[in-house]
Amino acid sequence: MEKTKVSAGILEKKYAALIAFxxxxxxxxxxxxxxxIIHVLILAHIFVIxxxxxxxxxxxxxxxxxxxAMFFGLSAYVVAITNTMLNLPLLFSTIAGVFSAFLLSLxxxxxxxxxxxxxxxxxxxxxxxxxxxxxxxxxxxxxGGEEGVRGVxxxxxxxxxxxxxxxxxxxxSVYLLYRIASSETGLILKAIKEDEDxxxxxxxxxxxxxxxxxxxxxxxxxxxxxxxAQYMRIVTVDVVTLELSASAITFSLxxxxxxxVGPAIGAYMLTILFEGFSWLADYRILIYNLIxxxxxxxxxxxxxxLKEKVNKKRKMVIGNDRK
Amino acid sequence: xxxxDFLKVIDLSKHFKGLKAVDEVNFNVDxxxxxxxxxxxxxxxxxxxxxxTGFLKPTSGRIYFRGRDITGTKPHERVKLGIARTFQVTxxxxxxxxxxxxxxxxxxxxxxxxxQEHERxxxxxxxxxxxxxxxxxxxxxxxxxxxxKKLEIARALATKPELLLLDEPFxxxxxxxxxxxxxxxxxIHKNGITVILIEHVLKACMAxxxxxIVLNYGKIIADGTPQQVCMDRQVIEAYLGKRxxxxxxx
Numbered sequence: 001m002e003k004t005k006v007s008a009g010i011l012e013k014k015y016a017a018l019i020a021f022x023x024x025x026x027x028x029x030x031x032x033x034x035x036x037i038i039h040v041l042i043l044a045h046i047f048v049i050x051x052x053x054x055x056x057x058x059x060x061x062x063x064x065x066x067x068x069a070m071f072f073g074l075s076a077y078v079v080a081i082t083n084t085m086l087n088l089p090l091l092f093s094t095i096a097g098v099f100s101a102f103l104l105s106l107x108x109x110x111x112x113x114x115x116x117x118x119x120x121x122x123x124x125x126x127x128x129x130x131x132x133x134x135x136x137x138x139x140x141x142x143x144g145g146e147e148g149v150r151g152v153x154x155x156x157x158x159x160x161x162x163x164x165x166x167x168x169x170x171x172x173s174v175y176l177l178y179r180i181a182s183s184e185t186g187l188i189l190k191a192i193k194e195d196e197d198x199x200x201x202x203x204x205x206x207x208x209x210x211x212x213x214x215x216x217x218x219x220x221x222x223x224x225x226x227x228x229a230q231y232m233r234i235v236t237v238d239v240v241t242l243e244l245s246a247s248a249i250t251f252s253l254x255x256x257x258x259x260x261v262g263p264a265i266g267a268y269m270l271t272i273l274f275e276g277f278s279w280l281a282d283y284r285i286l287i288y289n290l291i292x293x294x295x296x297x298x299x300x301x302x303x304x305x306l307k308e309k310v311n312k313k314r315k316m317v318i319g320n321d322r323k
Numbered sequence: 324x325x326x327x328d329f330l331k332v333i334d335l336s337k338h339f340k341g342l343k344a345v346d347e348v349n350f351n352v353d354x355x356x357x358x359x360x361x362x363x364x365x366x367x368x369x370x371x372x373x374x375x376t377g378f379l380k381p382t383s384g385r386i387y388f389r390g391r392d393i394t395g396t397k398p399h400e401r402v403k404l405g406i407a408r409t410f411q412v413t414x415x416x417x418x419x420x421x422x423x424x425x426x427x428x429x430x431x432x433x434x435x436x437x438x439q440e441h442e443r444x445x446x447x448x449x450x451x452x453x454x455x456x457x458x459x460x461x462x463x464x465x466x467x468x469x470x471x472k473k474l475e476i477a478r479a480l481a482t483k484p485e486l487l488l489l490d491e492p493f494x495x496x497x498x499x500x501x502x503x504x505x506x507x508x509x510x511i512h513k514n515g516i517t518v519i520l521i522e523h524v525l526k527a528c529m530a531x532x533x534x535x536i537v538l539n540y541g542k543i544i545a546d547g548t549p550q551q552v553c554m555d556r557q558v559i560e561a562y563l564g565k566r567x568x569x570x571x572x573x
Contacts, residue, residue: 184430191427194416197378201410203402203431203482 018171025167029160038159042231044271045166046224049173051251051267052260053220056177058249059258060186061213062193063112064121067128068248070108071218073240074131075101075225080149080235081142090153094226101222102215109214113207116196125245132240148236152229162231169227170264173220178260180216189213190258250288254295256302265303328390329354329517330375330486335384336541337370344370346541347384352486357512358519359532359549363561367541368521369411372488375519376408377401388486403435407484409475411491411521415463422446422459424474428481437483446481453477453507469500473507486517493524501527529553537561 029038054068079097082088088096108127112120135143143149156165180186191199192206199206229235238244247270248263255266270288277284299305330352337345345367352358360368373379375386377398385394388404396404416424422443429442429449438445450456453473458466463474472492479487492508493501505527512518512531522528528535529549537545537552539561545552552558560568 187423187427188430191416191419194418195414197410198414198416198478199427200378200398201376201402201408201414202428202478203399203435204427205397205399207397 022167022171026164029163035159038163040272040275042159042163042166043275044268045163045170046228046231047247047251047267047271048170048264049224049227050221051248051255051263052174052177053217053224054248055252055257055260055263056181056189056220057213057217059252059260059263060181060193061189061210063210063213064117064124065217066121066125066249067131067245068124068217068221069240069242069244070124070128070131071101071104071221072225072228072244073128073135074104075222076229076235076239077135077143077149079226079229080152083153083230084149084151090155090230094230097226097229098219098222101218101225105214105218106211109211109218112214113210128240128242128245132237132242135240136237143235143237146236148234150234152233152235154230154233166227166231169223173223174260174264177216177220181260185209185212193258250292252302253292254302256304259302259304262302262304269303328387329356331387332375333385333387335371335374335386336382337367337374337379338382343541345374345381348538348541348543350536350543350546352517352519354485354517355515356517357531357533358517359528359535360519360521360538361523361525361528361535361552362538366538366561368538369490370541371538372408372490372519372521376406376488399431402431402482402484405483405485406488407479407482407486408488409472409479409490409492411494413468413471413475415466415471415474415478417462417464419463420460421455421463421466421474421477422450424463425449425477425481428478432481432483446477449477449481452480452510454503469496469504472496472500472504476507476511480511480516484516486519487511489518489520489522491521491523493522493527496524505531 028041032038050068050072053071054065057063058065075097078100079093082096083090083093108124112123115123136145154162156162181189188199188204188209191202191204192209196206225239228239251267251270252263253266254270255264256262274284274288277287280287295302301308328351332348332350335345335348336343348371360371362368370379374381377393377396377400381394385392387393388401388406391404393401393404416427419427425446426442429438429445432438432445433442447456447459450459453476455470455473455477458470463471466474476489476492489508492504496504501524508518508520508531520528520531532549535545535547535549535552536543537555537558539557544557544561545555547555556568556572559571563571
């Protein structure tokens with residue numbers, strides 16, 4: 001009985017933070033006149049989904065993915081191309097975009113199931129590199145290269161409606177990923193990350209679960225990419241760059257890898273910081289990277305580990321009381 | 324081939340680029356038996372284990388479990404059929420607590436309908452059996468070596484095996500730890516689980532095993548009761564060399 005009470009308390013606390021964030025996020029458009037700030041926050045929402053989707057495959061399952069932008073980028077391109085060139089209704093374009101990310105996750109995931117460590121990392125990197133080359137040169141007739149695919153339709157018109165739509169989408173996506181990660185399935189994924197041979201010896205069909213992680217990761221990155229395409233109304237090679245793949249890693253590193261919520265926080269804060277200091281011009285890239293180095297050196301668990309440290313101290317105090 | 328054959332290994336070979344790690348090995352294990360496998364370093368014991376548990380594919384030969392050909396099946400499928408193992412070099416889930424390590428196996432066993440109770444309760448039962456119940460919430464990476472060895476066994480037991488393969492469970496343990504672990508393994512066997520044990524600690528192996536197979540250069544050179552095997556000239560020669568054999572036999 002007592003046990004359920006305790007866990008209910010933790011739940012309430014978790015939801016309290018979420019509800020507080022939801023309320024603040026919901027009233028931001030009401031108090032700021034700046035469309036620019038709203039725009040940055042919409043990007044932050046998109047990158048939160050993107051970072052959390054990277055985390056389920058790499059943070060939870062331990063399959064190092066260096067080319068996460070491929071899922072985001074392919075979905076964005078498919079939405080843009082089917083919507084503008086094939087004149088597909090946006091809803092169908094969106095479904096096609098997410099579906100293409102799903103297919104790509106199978107295409108990349110299946111050969112990657114046999115690979116471990118650096119081999120896997122190189123393969124994911126190569127896939128995203130191929131996609132970048134296709135978009136930036138080989139298939140420029142389709143992608144428009146730097147010019148991009150223009151004139152994508154939007155679900156809702158204007159910054160504020162897009163803000164609320166992205167907010168809802170972000171909360172739903174992160175909630176779903178978090179629920180999966182906290183379930184039995186999440187524990188099994190973590191076991192695979194800890195030791196794949198031992199996981200097999202426990203009876204886990206590691207192939208199946210790794211593929212599941214690939215698919216989940218691909219689909220949610222695809223959702224983020226599809227939303228990005230309809231919000232920006234233009235898709236350029238930016239969506240498949242190495243920088244975007246790398247940012248999935250930096251967001252997660254700073255937030256706390258393998259926690260879903262950590263990468264989400266990291267993506268939210270870094271996107272705002274990066275855009276907010278755009279007046280620093282190229283110096284911000286320097287500062288950005290110094291921050292990353294500082295985190296790797298001094299807080300490898302990311303921002304979320306600060307909370308755990310506090311909790312641990314509290315637990316120790318409680319433990320001492322009992323004695 | 325009859326349904327009564329528990330484990331049957333036929334002409335099993337594994338070659339690594341010309342090295343015959345396991346070379347045309349044949350043996351049967353009966354249900355409820357306690358089989359020891361000994362042999363000098365590099366004799367192919369662990370390779371044989373990896374073949375039986377599906378972690379390696381044989382170059383040739385077949386493996387039958389309860390009359391079923393399992394040669395091409397994957398490790399997790401063999402766990403489902405009831406074959407569990409531990410690793411010589413322990414592989415705990417380091418960032419998991421002790422009970423979480425065992426819950427993973429219990430979760431899978433529950434999905435397969437092998438256990439009815441809650442996976443956590445079942446994991447606790449198993450931890451009691453290997454004398455680790457007092458360590459439930461300790462992170463696996465903080466356990467001393469002797470207890471990691473027990474944890475490996477607990478994780479294997481939580482898959483509800485009928486056949487348990489233990490790869491050097493006593494290595495690196497103190498004399499006292501060897502004795503307690505020996506009791507644990509004895510009671511596991513008493514509860515009806517067939518055990519195959521690879522061991523370098525010959526004293527423990529001799530005390531536990533009803534039958535012993537001796538491997539040398541990938542081949543079986545002796546198969547019999549511990550007493551028979553100890554007296555075998557080939558076995559003594561494998562361990563001590565020709566001159567050692569002359570010395571031992573006077």
